[in-house]
Amino acid sequence: MNFTFLLQTSLFKGCTLSDLQAMLACLSATEKTYIKGxxxxxxxxxxExxxxxxxxxxxxxxxxxxxHKNILNSIESGMVFAETYACLAEEKLMVNVIANSNCTVLFLNLSKLSRLCSNNCSFHNRLISNLLEITARKNLYLTRKIFHTNGKTIREKLLSYFSFQAQKEGCVKFEIPFDRQQLADYLGVDRSAMSAQLSLMQKEGLISFKKNQFIILVKE
Known part of the structure; x- marks a missing residue:
C-alpha cells in the first residue's frame, strides 16, 4: 500500500502515518486489482x-x-465510493461500479464505525468527520448534475457541463473524464445526436475539441 498517497486523500486528511496504519488494520483493509470493463x-x-x-x-x-444506461459519476484516483452502502449494509446497491481502466482499489470495512470499537480507536471521530465532508461534496456534485441535465436541448446540457468544467479548471481548456458514449449516458442523451451537436458547435466556433480535450472559444 502506498501510505504517502493515502495520506493525501480526502478520507485520511489530517491523519498521521501511525494513525493511518492503525486505521487500515482496524478496518480490515484489503487491496484488489481489476482490468478495464x-x-x-x-x-x-x-x-460492508x-x-x-x-x-x-x-x-x-x-x-x-x-x-438503458445512465452514468452518475467517474471515480478517479484518490476518490472513494460505496461509503453510503457500507454504512447501511442492509441496503442493496442501486448502481454498478465498473473499472474504466486497469485499476487498484483499497477496500475498508466500515462496520466498526457504526458501533463501539473494542480497540477504542481514537481516530474514528476524524474518519467519520472526513466521511461527512466527502458525502456533502458528493451531494453538491449530484446537484450540479441536475443543473447539467435539466437543459431542454442537447446543446444546453453540453454548454452547462462545459461551462462548469472550465470554471473548475480556471481555464477555457480542459479534459473531461468521459468518452463520447459515457458523456451521452451522463447527460441522458442519444450519442449520435450529441455528436452531431458537438460538430455543429465546433463549426459555429463555440468550442474546439479532440477526443476528450475541449476548448471553449471566446469571441472578441
Missing part, C-alpha cells in the same frame, strides 16, 4: 466495504430493466 461492485447486492481508488479509474452507472 470488470465489475467492482454489482447492483442488487449489499456491501467502501472503496478508495488507488490507481486507475471507474464509472458509477445504473442500468434499467430495458438496458
Amino acid at each position: 470488470e465489475t467492482i461492485l454489482k447492483s442488487g447486492y449489499s456491501t 466495504v467502501m472503496g478508495i481508488m488507488e490507481d486507475g479509474s471507474a464509472i458509477l452507472e445504473t442500468i434499467d430493466f430495458w438496458g
Whole structure:
C-alpha cells in the first residue's frame, strides 16, 4: 500500500502515518486489482466495504430493466465510493461500479464505525468527520448534475457541463473524464445526436475539441 498517497486523500486528511496504519488494520483493509470493463461492485447486492481508488479509474452507472444506461459519476484516483452502502449494509446497491481502466482499489470495512470499537480507536471521530465532508461534496456534485441535465436541448446540457468544467479548471481548456458514449449516458442523451451537436458547435466556433480535450472559444 502506498501510505504517502493515502495520506493525501480526502478520507485520511489530517491523519498521521501511525494513525493511518492503525486505521487500515482496524478496518480490515484489503487491496484488489481489476482490468478495464470488470465489475467492482454489482447492483442488487449489499456491501460492508467502501472503496478508495488507488490507481486507475471507474464509472458509477445504473442500468434499467430495458438496458438503458445512465452514468452518475467517474471515480478517479484518490476518490472513494460505496461509503453510503457500507454504512447501511442492509441496503442493496442501486448502481454498478465498473473499472474504466486497469485499476487498484483499497477496500475498508466500515462496520466498526457504526458501533463501539473494542480497540477504542481514537481516530474514528476524524474518519467519520472526513466521511461527512466527502458525502456533502458528493451531494453538491449530484446537484450540479441536475443543473447539467435539466437543459431542454442537447446543446444546453453540453454548454452547462462545459461551462462548469472550465470554471473548475480556471481555464477555457480542459479534459473531461468521459468518452463520447459515457458523456451521452451522463447527460441522458442519444450519442449520435450529441455528436452531431458537438460538430455543429465546433463549426459555429463555440468550442474546439479532440477526443476528450475541449476548448471553449471566446469571441472578441
